């Protein structure tokens with residue numbers, strides 16, 4: 055059974071059709087990459103899955119349960135963790151407190167267990183040196199890491215990563231890859247939006263491409279990248295070869 | 302009062318330990334100091350005059366309200382201008398219980414709980430409204446409560462009613478009893494507020510205040526959080542109103558449901574500093590100092606106090622205590638967390654927890670990962 059299942063999901067902002075009858079299945083433990091040009095509706099699709107955005111039509115189900123009517127907190131507690139493309143830390147709290155809050159709420163841990171889990175997340179996301187820093191004072195890299203850390207701290211079964219590698223240097227991207235792989239190795243399913251296509255194809259086992267709200271391709275990375283409709287979306291650029299393939 | 306976690310001393314030489322400690326000054330010290338202050342205050346009626354005891358009762362009442370308003374607005378972002386609804390309900394709770402043969406002093410906690418219970422359905426109505434509408438609606442609720450209570454003739458209607466069962470006490474016993482009851486209420490209120498802020502709920506409130514959207518997707522049940530805080534604030538304001546009923550020997554709708562209570566709790570919280578526990582204490586002290594020195598000039602102290610509030614809001618939006626803390630780093634009530642020990646410590650702790658089963662894995666990351674898996678199950 056699929057862990058996440060979207061059926062004919064549709065979402066509009068006014069006249070603009072942002073999500074156009076998207077159907078998508080993500081199996082337990084899968085690592086799916088998502089690409090598509092700016093404004094394709096990728097972030098919106100994450101919002102629909104996490105509960106931040108309400109679709110007008112279609113069904114979202116997680117672990118066999120229809121979650122359309124559930125709020126983001128309930129979905130998080132079911133096991134959907136997400137990051138925000140533009141980081142949204144709790145600026146007045148320390149990095150450790152940001153993570154601890156997530157282990158206690160989404161992660162449903164209490165007391166000592168919650169603190170140890172938070173410390174463990176801190177360690178794996180490379181934030182231990184920044185533990186006591188107010189999150190509002192972090193730079194971009196720190197904020198991106200904190201996004202991953204906080205989502206991870208909710209103990210997700212499905213993790214939605216929205217351009218967590220954007221703006222990072224190559225070594226930083228490599229480090230982040232290791233973190234993502236280690237999360238994946240624990241059986242957490244991951245959907246990962248990234249413009250750095252090369253970063254994705256090295257890691258994911260499946261790639262989907264979104265354009266103008268529609269799912270135009272879905273399959274093995276090599277197959278998707280050679281798909282004519284995907285090439286058209288990327289205006290003829292050789293997406294696979296160009297490491298910085300941004301639209 | 303210090304929460305510290307320390308791994309049992311590991312056998313390996315290069316041992317790091319993880320300490321998760323509540324931020325700021327030593328918690329034990331704060332606890333001891335708080336106890337000393339409480340004991341000193343408990344003996345006050347023996348030391349000071351009866352007039353001063355009465356003054357302190359009023360101080361405790363306002364401090365209780367300010368602590369509660371600060372929880373509501375400063376922590377949970379609910380700007381209420383209608384907390385006098387629960388002050389009034391607490392006061393009338395005592396009256397009704399006393400009229401039915403209850404001891405008025407014993408009725409104080411019961412009346413507070415009644416006010417809190419009434420807050421539950423009220424919150425359902427209020428939470429449908431956002432921002433400014435919420436604030437105005439809280440005032441409407443308070444006015445409605447006053448109108449309803451004023452229309453009950455058996456409770457004296459608009460002129461109010463004396464609280465029976467207090468005349469049997471000697472003036473001295475009465476002053477002492479009221480004082481201790483008020484001291485108990487303010488101590489419990491501060492204790493509850495401090496406990497809440499140090500609990501997961503405190504972290505949750507801070508997160509919701511910082512970013513409601515990302516708090517929700519990290520699992521925060523925003524409505525439940527707000528409701529708990531709202532009910533606790535009603536409990537505290539109800540207790541304050543109950544004390545007022547006893548200390549003033551009577552309740553009168555227009556004074557116990559007066560919007561002046563809301564104004565005062567907002568003033569002192571703003572001047573002292575919202576979003577800290579110290580702020581309302583400092584603000585209330587200032588309020589009473591000003592009031593004592595200016596009260597003979599009629600209502601001037603209120604005007605001056607309003608001006609001070611405006612100046613503080615312009616000069617230091619986080620209040621006087623906010624400015625003090627920024628400069629000195631002092632925290633009398635530490636609610637945050639501090640991590641000591643660094644990366645090495647974290648990993649060591651993780652290994653210990655894991656019972657060594659991660660021995661064969663490669664690298665610290667995966668060791669922490671092993672703990673992670675353990676915690677996930």
Ligand SMILES: Nc1ncnc2c1ncn2[C@@H]1O[C@H](COP(=O)(O)OP(=O)(O)OP(=O)(O)O)[C@@H](O)[C@H]1O
Pocket residue numbers: 067070072090091092093094095096097098099139
């Ligand atoms: N809250 C909103 N209100 C109105 N329009 C919106 C809103 N959120 C997104 N949009 C619009 O919906 C479209 C899809 O946006 P979305 O952020 O989902 O794209 P994306 O694929 O994530 O793009 P990017 O690669 O730039 O992050 C865009 O045209 C955007 O302007």
Ligand SMILES: [Mg+2]
Pocket residue numbers: 096097098139
């Ligand atoms: Mg996006």
